[in-house]
Amino acid sequence: MSGASDAPDLQRSNRWRELREGTYGGLFAACALASVLTTVAIVLTLFVDASSFFAEYSIVEFLTGYDWSARNGVFGVVPLVFGTLVVTLTSALVALPIGTLTAIYLSEYATPRMRSILKPMLEILAGVPTVVYGYFALVYVTPLLRATLFPSISTFNALSASLMVGIMIIPMVSSISEDAMSSVPDDLRQAGYGLGATKYEVSTGIVVPAAVSGIASSYILAISRAIGETMIVVVAMGAQARLPPVREGLFGLPFLHPGDVLLEPGQTMTVAMVQIGQSDLTGGTLAYDSLFAIGLTLFVITLVMNILSDIIAERYREEY
Template sequence: MSAPDLTHDGFRSMRGAVFRYLFALCALLSIATTVAIVLTLLIDSLDFFAAISPIDFLTGTRWSPTNDPVSFGVLPLVSGTLVITFGSALIALPIGLLTAIYLSEYASRRRRAFLKPALEVLAGVPTVIYGYFALVYITPALDVILPLSTFNALSASIIVGIMIIPMVSSISEDAMSAVPDSLRQASYGLGATKFTVSTSVVVPAALSGIFSSFILALSRAIGETMIVAIAAGQTPRMLDITDPGGMFLDSIQPMTSAMVQIGASDVVGASTAYKSLFAVGLTLFVITFAMNLVSEWIASRYREVYQ
């Protein structure tokens, strides 16, 4: 009986240990990066709140960090962000869900193999291209019908909605594909049509994944920067629910656009105006983090487990 190849076994063991520590290092690096970003936001935001009351910041209705009289009320920026998010949701959520239903329940395997990657190409288009497309093509086309400003929330909302469609459709389609075929076959055995099976069986069974895709897509819309910076304008103003037309037809300024404006301006690095960039960033981070927590809660609370 020959002796075992100790050299070979030792090499395999050492290689496994190297890869294990390498993967652990990558995981720690991603966590360290996130912690560093959060700490940076917190430290500079605390410097800002030492000069400006958090209550004035969170409840103020005027945002003017560089023009006299200066004012640091974040509500107009939150208002602009909500307008873009709401407008993009009206486009992305129904189209993305219907696309997911088609890919999961109606498309053949061959069509799905072609359509899903083609749809996900939209997610790879640089957002600056989306922004210029909205400014150069969407706004002039809509201006024929509606009295739009050159920079407006409607064009930005449409393009942001198009941008997040792949996120909604891809995650929702994955959730629907995970529904067991036995549920579909049982419904067909009871005489249900494909439409009934899709809307009354598959969609409810995949509801946790669908809601998660909605929230993740809206979080992406809230954090979008280049599209709104190029197409939506830089006019911070409060949301007026009594005038939905004017709310979308005129220029607004979401939080991300305000951060770009401050960062690209000539304000002094240690000034309160510059520090407000981090306060707005912290506000944006808290909002998106809360939405991601809600997404995780919905996914865990309503997840269906099939054997």
């Protein structure tokens, strides 16, 4: 009867290999540390420069003010946040349903050959420079909307910019959602078919609920991408910080007319940052420091969106 000492040594000692593996591990750790330090440096820069701005300008007035004019010393961020939300929500109305339905088709209905053709074509959309989307919206989409549906639409408007942002983030929604649906075990599908369910019922009643955590994460990530979009809205939406007029409806109830919101120019937080950075405002001035205050606000919004994505993913994640 052999003892424990007779067991074969599967881990041979090799100093050169140990040195090589240690070098690889150190290189990977250095890359991870560099990414963490870069993120920390960006956040600290935003906090330091934004704190100098808030030392001279009230944070309450910044967060609640309805007027924005950096040159005139008026820094109410509400019009910028409003413009950002308009573009984000409108683009989400375009991208989320189209991206989800595309993912269902690629995962459940498309043949392997069709999937191998369509998925790379969708991913090409993600590789198109965003400035191209912006000029396409300005040169083609806006004139088309003016000639067909909205004759009074402005040259720079939120609608065409939002449509292009929505098209841009479709690949993010469809790709991540399709991966989540493809990871659902076939046993669940076969169980549905065994109970007499149709392909549509299996797709919508079994696969989509089972992949809801990945689908929800794709939504949050796509919306976060839309919030931070710059070039499309710079070219197609304009750079006029404004709030639409509040109209009076039935029984005196106030409301915002969609035409006043979507068919007119506006300004997002990213566009305001570009405008300040490209102006002749010098560093150290209050107007220049407002750039970092906007950046910090945008950072907090996207951070909350990402935290929400992680919470949803953990809450509804299924393990198979």
